[in-house]
Amino acid sequence: MSNEPSKPRRAVRRQRSIYQVHYALPRRSTEDMATPLLTPCAGLALSAFGLQVAGHRKTEDTKFTGLLQCNGTVLKPILKESQKREVDFYTRLKSTTNPDLIELRSYVPKYYGCRKFTYKGFEQDYIILEDLTQRMLEQCVMDVKIGKRTYDPLATEEKIKSETSKYALCKQQYGFCIPGYQVYKLATGKLLKFGKDYGKKLHGHMVREAIRNYLNGVGAPLCRALILQFLSELWKIQKWARRQTAVRLYSTSLLLVYDATRLRDCCGETDDALVSRSKCRTAPVTRRRSIHSLHPLGGGSFSGQLSPRGPVYKKLTSVPITPLKTARDSFTPPPAIKSPWSEALDKLNTNHSFEHNYEDKLSKIKMNYRALLDELSSDTPNPNPWAAVKIIDFAHAFFNDDDDDATVDENFKQGIDSFVEIFEGFLKETDSQVA
Numbered sequence: 380m381s382n383e384p385s386k387p388r389r390a391v392r393r394q395r396s397i398y399q400v401h402y403a404l405p406r407r408s409t410e411d412m413a414t415p416l417l418t419p420c421a422g423l424a425l426s427a428f429g430l431q432v433a434g435h436r437k438t439e440d441t442k443f444t445g446l447l448q449c450n451g452t453v454l455k456p457i458l459k460e461s462q463k464r465e466v467d468f469y470t471r472l473k474s475t476t477n478p479d480l481i482e483l484r485s486y487v488p489k490y491y492g493c494r495k496f497t498y499k500g501f502e503q504d505y506i507i508l509e510d511l512t513q514r515m516l517e518q519c520v521m522d523v524k525i526g527k528r529t530y531d532p533l534a535t536e537e538k539i540k541s542e543t544s545k546y547a548l549c550k551q552q553y554g555f556c557i558p559g560y561q562v563y564k565l566a567t568g569k570l571l572k573f574g575k576d577y578g579k580k581l582h583g584h585m586v587r588e589a590i591r592n593y594l595n596g597v598g599a600p601l602c603r604a605l606i607l608q609f610l611s612e613l614w615k616i617q618k619w620a621r622r623q624t625a626v627r628l629y630s631t632s633l634l635l636v637y638d639a640t641r642l643r644d645c646c647g648e649t650d651d652a653l654v655s656r657s658k659c660r661t662a663p664v665t666r667r668r669s670i671h672s673l674h675p676l677g678g679g680s681f682s683g684q685l686s687p688r689g690p691v692y693k694k695l696t697s698v699p700i701t702p703l704k705t706a707r708d709s710f711t712p713p714p715a716i717k718s719p720w721s722e723a724l725d726k727l728n729t730n731h732s733f734e735h736n737y738e739d740k741l742s743k744i745k746m747n748y749r750a751l752l753d754e755l756s757s758d759t760p761n762p763n764p765w766a767a768v769k770i771i772d773f774a775h776a777f778f779n780d781d782d783d784d785a786t787v788d789e790n791f792k793q794g795i796d797s798f799v800e801i802f803e804g805f806l807k808e809t810d811s812q813v814a
């Protein structure tokens with residue numbers, strides 16, 4: 380099979396959101412995707428995935444070994460034996476009846492199957508996965524490889540040696556390492572990228588600082604709503620890792636993603652100087668509260684408090700709806716946003732007539748508000764997530780089929796515990812934001 384258009388199928392018509400229409404994004408799927416799409420990329424153009432922060436990337440004369448993208452999915456090439464194991468992993472996860480593995484399904488990207496595609500004249504097999512960055516405008520992505528030990532039981536002496544020597548200090552000290560990340564800085568809108576060479580030098584306090592930098596928390600306070608979104612997912616993964624005995628995960632990664640555009644809206648710059656920015660963040664009375672800080676977990680029930688036994692949850696009532704008239708009267712437009720989008724808009728303005736600029740600006744403003752409305756009126760139980768964390772890369776995952784050998788995967792668990800601890804420290808730093 381190739382990515383040529385197949386027989387046209389009659390699509391079920393569903394209303395597209397304004398986000399999808401204006402940003403040409405794929406439809407939002409509401410169900411937990413266990414059913415693979417039959418032809419998610421049929422007839423559509425493939426391109427190199429520009430948001431890959433780690434992993435195989437070398438382009439050789441014969442084959443492109445990096446990820447591709449298409450229609451809200453990423454395509455991961457299957458070249459090595461270990462990558463075939465990853466296909467087996469996803470296939471088995473899809474049909475499993477084991478409760479630990481069923482739960483794991485919600486912590487990994489949606490899997491749409493595996494098929495052949497032709498890219499740059501070369502046909503090869505690809506795993507098709509949900510693109511975790513889809514619908515994000517300024518994608519901040521961090522790959523965190525979990526475990527002191529990153530080689531599997533089938534590794535050769537040579538592989539054991541090379542894995543043991545890579546990121547050695549960081550893995551010893553933290554039980555994880557950081558092969559790469561990218562972040563859009565809130566203050567400048569600039570994209571910064573940090574690759575493997577940088578990641579391999581990280582150790583000691585630099586590790587925490589790298590994560591802080593990823594969270595846009597260097598030179599500015601960390602955003603509590605962002606930390607909470609990550610922690611709510613991390614705690615679930617941690618709870619699972621402490622209990623599960625079904626699988627051993629060597630060299631898997633946590634993939635953290637968030638949208639800097641939404642962070643700016645939630646905890647970002649006001650028009651004033653940095654001083655008022657930190658005031659805005661730390662003084663809850665004067666701080667503009669977005670829907671995310673009201674419902675930081677996107678519908679979850681974390682109270683914002685940590686007890687010695689972990690997160691304290693509370694019952695949530697529905698979000699109070701402001702009467703339309705009050706909302707209209709108290710309406711003030713949001714502050715100007717400095718980002719690649721605003722820069723693109725500025726460029727556009729210098730190239731067109733005033734009249735055209737005016738109309739264009741107006742339509743952009745409309746588009747932003749309609750997108751916001753679209754999100755606020757969403758009827759999904761998880762209305763506003765703009766940060767997520769999933770486990771990826773299962774080339775070295777092994778199922779535990781022998782009940783007698785059913786023990787917790789300490790290597791994975793310790794790495795997760797250590798990563799969660801860093802985030803809990805960050806959460807404490809933001810306690811004053813809810814004082």
Ligand SMILES: O=P(O)(O)O[C@@H]1[C@@H](OP(=O)(O)O)[C@H](OP(=O)(O)O)[C@H](O)[C@H](OP(=O)(O)O)[C@H]1OP(=O)(O)O
Pocket residue numbers: 433434435436461524545558575630774
């Ligand atoms: O493909 P390469 O040469 O970049 O090496 C991969 C590593 O890149 P790096 O050495 O850090 O540049 C890569 O490391 P990162 O995860 O990118 O740090 C993996 O170790 C990969 O092994 P596997 O596919 O997980 O078994 C490594 O693949 P193998 O060389 O083990 O096949």
Ligand SMILES: Nc1ncnc2c1ncn2[C@@H]1O[C@H](COP(=O)(O)OP(=O)(O)O)[C@@H](O)[C@H]1O
Pocket residue numbers: 430431432433434435436446453455488508509510511512520522632634771772773774
């Ligand atoms: N589902 C996904 N959505 C978005 N980005 C992804 C996804 N899977 C992988 N990536 C990107 O590709 C990189 C490499 O992915 P990974 O599965 O670890 O490949 P490899 O086996 O080559 O190491 C990740 O660091 C991330 O940037």
